Amino acid sequence: MTFAAAALRRAVPLVALVLAACGGGGGGDAAAPSGAYATKTAYQPRQALASYEAPPTGFAKVYAELVARHGSRGLSSLKYDDAVLNLWSRAQADGALTPLGQRLGPDVEKIMRANFLLGWGVAGIGTPGYGNLTQVGMTEHRQLAERLARRNPELFSGQTFQGVPRRVEVLHSGQDRAVDSSQFFAASLAGAAPAVAGAIAPAVVNRYQLYPHKLSASGDAVADATSVNAAVLAASLDYQSYASSKDAAGFGAEAAAKVAAARAAPQVRSHARAVLERLFTSTFIDKLDAGAYSFSNNGTHTYSSADGRFTNTLTGDGKTKIQGIVDAAALIYELYIIAPGMAQETGSLDFGAYMPAEYAPTFAYLQDIDDFYGKGPSATEYGGVTTRFTQALLKDFFDEVGLIAQGRLERVARLRFTHAEVMIPFVARMGLRNASTPMPRAQTYTYGNNPWRGEDVSPMATNVQWDVVRDSRGTVLVKMLFNEQEVDFPAACDAARYATGSRYYEYTGLKRCYGL
Template identity: 30%
Template sequence: MRSRRPLTLATVVVAALSLPMSGAHADISNDRFYANQTPYGDPGTSVVAPPAGYELFFVQNVGRHGARSLTGPGTEKRALAVWKGARRKNALTTRGTKFDDQLRAFQRAEKKLGYGNLSTVGKDEWRSIGRRTASTYQGFFTAVGLRGEKIAAQTSPVYRTKQSANYFRRGLQSVVPSIPSPSRKVNKDLLIPEGSTKAGRAATAKVLRRSSVKAAARTVLLRLYKKSYVNRLSNPVGKALDVYQLYSTAPGLAKDTRVTFADYVPVSAAKHLAEATDARTFYRFGPGVKGQTSSYRGARPVLKDFFGALDARIAGGSTAAVFRLAHGEVTMPFAALIKAPRSQKQASRAFSYGSNPWRGFVAGRLAGNLEWTAFRNASGEVLVTMRYNEQPVQFNASCTPSALNPYFYRVSQLKSCLG
């Protein structure tokens, strides 16, 4: 039975008709170049008010898990092996002598959490998103509880997504205690294998050979090791990227350890190593090579599930919200599949920051999320709007918005332009 309760949107209502994702408010900050390991931060939350006569009746999303420790010790073992080799040859710099102790302190924090599990920051990220979501749609979720309707949660089989779902639930219930606890199930479609092609891998290799990336790698290694040792290292870019991965993971563990690795990765070098990291991710899970779809087509079952859940609700189903907690390997291809802002441009030549707007810190950021909300009027007509990292965005240019508001779309139109 449809509710005619008024919807309270307890947030700022966006008045502008255009909100590009390149805006600083939407993007948070990229000033330290952490690529897709950038913590979610606090983007604030905004919504666009629905056209007159339309009331919220369904919410769904897909999001990446929160900040975590490294998924395994491989990066640390490789970095430590290089360091031990330098120590044996008396080739450590004064700064480099501290690396071993810092790495081991970092590992202690990770082992306490468990490799691949949420950090304190990661738990806070999804608890805060839950709190803001419940505050934004408080009237709706209160009515859901009163009507005895259901909330559904989906996770991948991986524990950190289950943790994220749990902390999201806590955030929701901290604002609306009467909201029903989500019934959670594992959805294996929320694990998507990488989809790089021969052309994408060749382009990635080309990026790794760029003089700017090589120079950045050398800058990092010379902070740790003497020049004579660095000159003899094989694959110096790969070895520097291991240090960069520690550096980019550390912000997500800021409440669990004071180790940052920032002494070894100046911002000037981080920019180029982030570009190399983003290039690899772009071809594996992003828009990818021009004319090819393998990098993102694995997200099609997720899009199908979005439409299936929406159709079920329109048909009278009692599930009022579906929350999917997954991985960057899902949010990135899903964004590319639907051509979300800054995920619509494929690469006709090797990816670079100068030639393509795609960024891992937007499309793949920790706890990043895409949300669809559906509104219905008394005649049963349905309109859908989207938020990306809690900011209103329009669907891609091939989708024709409703004449009532350029941020709202008919379901038939979305099935046509996104299908």
């Protein structure tokens, strides 16, 4: 979480923030996410293959491009699980566990063991352990590739088009999860469309497009100060100052205070206590609430694979803190949302008993407000600080179509693999519906006043795809899919729509609309 750590260091008054009742999310209503898994929601395509709009008469598909988040993963490091296990161990020593609470520790250890060994024995995983893709995550990208091939059979039926040799390009951020996702995707595409298997080029790293939120002035210096990459580097440094609450304007500190206020809201505290009362005695919870107890991820653990050929020993860094009841419930929620994506590694462990459905939306909201201000649309007056660094990625989407418009047909597809920290600002920068509306600075994001939902905007393997078609005169049209659902470009681009009701847009008009 971007602002949560800063939020915990702030003393803020309790405020009442509207938390809507549990229900379906993603629309313009005030409903909370339906699954309450926020951005850890496992991926599902949003439209059936048979229902896609066909190209207009006289147009044929010539190109496809995609950017996708990595697939479902395990925990990023030894933190939430170890902190919760330390909390549980203290309660066990105090005799403060309920019957349900007695089950919590062993189940946390199941998640911990699965993360220590994650990827062991799996072809394509270089270093086993925390942060790797799960079997669910691998499947998400394999199936995403299969559907791409089935949706565009004419693109992947051979290695030439009108006599021109063509290739499939693969780019990733250089980070393990994105690298592995690209490999599973590419291998699946080769299997689904063997005619182009030999045309899939080796993957390359592009940090300016696919890891722009973490660029460094020294390691990512750009020689050409007028290039888009130089602008992205500057925007990245601005963003990092904002995310660490060190920007000169004070916007980062202001956003962190909004997140802190949300965590301190009476309803959040009430729901946190209700979650904990199912697991621990009131006396133990009172001590935690009063500050008599605090915990962190400072343990050391060792797990070995069943075959004895791999052993992993890790020590927590002590930076993930439990300093009250909201912290405790929020970290239990972190385990609740990671568990579905680890079903095959944990024996389909159900963490729902520890995070009841009536309380999960409260903690989904805490995730969403943090992501909204830390990665998403944030506030109108913040000047796009959370999205400007995606400019190179946006430009590349248009540049690729521009090559097609010039008659350059060397590439049949361009496939990019990245992270939520890029996908969330990218779709906000693109102006996609329900993913891009900032809040006025004087107001705070809630489920009641903004349709932005993490589970809709950035589930695992979230993706944006462009299908590109061309006619005999050289007119090029673009259709956009968001999580495999045909979607409109922003209303400001309606002049570029090819026909009333169509999801195809003229490339030249779109380019003007986006100011590129």
